[in-house]
Amino acid sequence: MKANSKGLLLVVSGPSGAGKGTVCAEFLKRNPDTFLSISATTRKPREGEKDGENYYFISEQQFKDKIAADGFIEWACFCGNYYGTPRDKVEEMLESGRDVILEIEVQGAMKVRSEYPEAVFLFVVPPSMQELKNRLVGRGTEQEDVIAKRLETAVWELSNTFKYNYIILNDNLEDAVSRFSAIVTAEKARVARNREFIQSFS
Ligand code: ADP
Ligand code: 5GP
Numbered sequence: 001m002k003a004n005s006k007g008l009l010l011v012v013s014g015p016s017g018a019g020k021g022t023v024c025a026e027f028l029k030r031n032p033d034t035f036l037s038i039s040a041t042t043r044k045p046r047e048g049e050k051d052g053e054n055y056y057f058i059s060e061q062q063f064k065d066k067i068a069a070d071g072f073i074e075w076a077c078f079c080g081n082y083y084g085t086p087r088d089k090v091e092e093m094l095e096s097g098r099d100v101i102l103e104i105e106v107q108g109a110m111k112v113r114s115e116y117p118e119a120v121f122l123f124v125v126p127p128s129m130q131e132l133k134n135r136l137v138g139r140g141t142e143q144e145d146v147i148a149k150r151l152e153t154a155v156w157e158l159s160n161t162f163k164y165n166y167i168i169l170n171d172n173l174e175d176a177v178s179r180f181s182a183i184v185t186a187e188k189a190r191v192a193r194n195r196e197f198i199q200s201f202s
Contacts, residue, residue, distance in 0.1 A: 005196065007035075008099040008187060009090075009116050013109045014124030015154030016079075017136030019170040020103050023124055026177045028101070031184075035093040036101045040066065043081035046141045056086070074104070074111035079149045083108065099184070106160045113163075120187050122180070123164040127171045129154075 014020045028034055040056040042063050051057045058066075063082045066072060075084030085102055093100050102112065112119060126132040132154060136147050161167060166183050170176040191198065 005097055007094040007097050008184065008193075009094060009112075009119035010034075010099060010101045010184065011109045011112050011119050011121045012101055012103045012124060013106050013122070013157070013164070014168075014170075015126070015132055015157045016150040017132050017139065017154075018124045018126045019135065019173070019176065020124045022173060023168065023170055023176050023180060024101055024103055026173060027180050030177070030181070031099075034099045034101060035089075036103070037085055037090050039083050039085055039104065040072075041081055041083045043083070073102075073115065074108040076105055076107040076111075078105045078107075079146065079153060085112075106157050106163075110163065118193075120166070120183070121164040122166045122168055122183065123161050124168045124170050124176070125158070125161070127169065 012020050012024055024036060028036055038052065038054070038056060040058050040063060042058065042060050043055070045051065045054070045057050049055065049057075060082065063075075063084065066084065066086075067075060071087055072084035073087045073090060075082060077083075083104065085104060085108065090100055090102070102109075104112070109121060113121065126135065133147075133151060136142070136150060142150065168176055168179045168183070187193070
């Protein structure tokens with residue numbers, strides 16, 4: 001089936017530690033044509049994170065300059081650091097027909113919705129608050145005070161779930177990836193996204 005010529009924009013949010021990164025990485029392994037947008041951030045790199053791979057790690061001044069140059073589709077401050085989605089690559093990928101994933105927090109996602117109303121909004125949820133804490137602690141990438149801040153923010157983020165189109169329960173990774181794939185398949189089959197193909201019959 002010839003789908004809409006433009007790619008699908010998938011916006012993935014969820015509380016820190018829910019497993020957004022893990023689910024997206026697994027989805028991307030199975031769907032290598034999908035493009036994962038690399039954000040810019042003022043956060044310091046974690047051990048093993050590489051500039052230009054996980055994030056573009058930039059200074060606060062560089063971040064502000066990019067805002068002034070309208071270089072971000074959206075940006076937000078999360079737990080004391082700035083994060084933003086660079087505009088150029090996302091537009092280029094969507095125009096070329098590739099699906100794009102933005103893995104971003106809630107405030108930024110809502111800004112994307114006003115500019116891209118046709119985007120699909122997915123919210124990754126953990127099985128419980130206790131499991132969220134276990135995963136965040138178990139990941140071992142943040143100090144205790146940062147974990148506490150992220151868990152506090154998680155309560156607010158979860159209260160925003162109703163603004164999204166779908167939840168993806170990440171209890172078991174394999175099931176979560178299947179849910180993700182099923183949503184993408186269904187969204188691609190929407191009549192509204194296949195007008196050109198449908199009209200080709202008349
Ligand atoms: P996020 O990107 O939402 O902050 P991560 O993808 O970094 O979360 O996952 C947080 C931690 O939870 C990681 O250590 C990851 O390996 C683990 N994790 C992710 N998904 C699952 C799952 N389905 N079951 C158990 N642990 C998981
Ligand atoms: P982390 O520090 O764990 O990598 O990311 C913290 C939060 O920032 C996560 O919820 C992540 O999805 C979000 N995030 C990452 N990149 C962006 C971005 O470009 N814009 C926004 N608004 N949030 C982002």
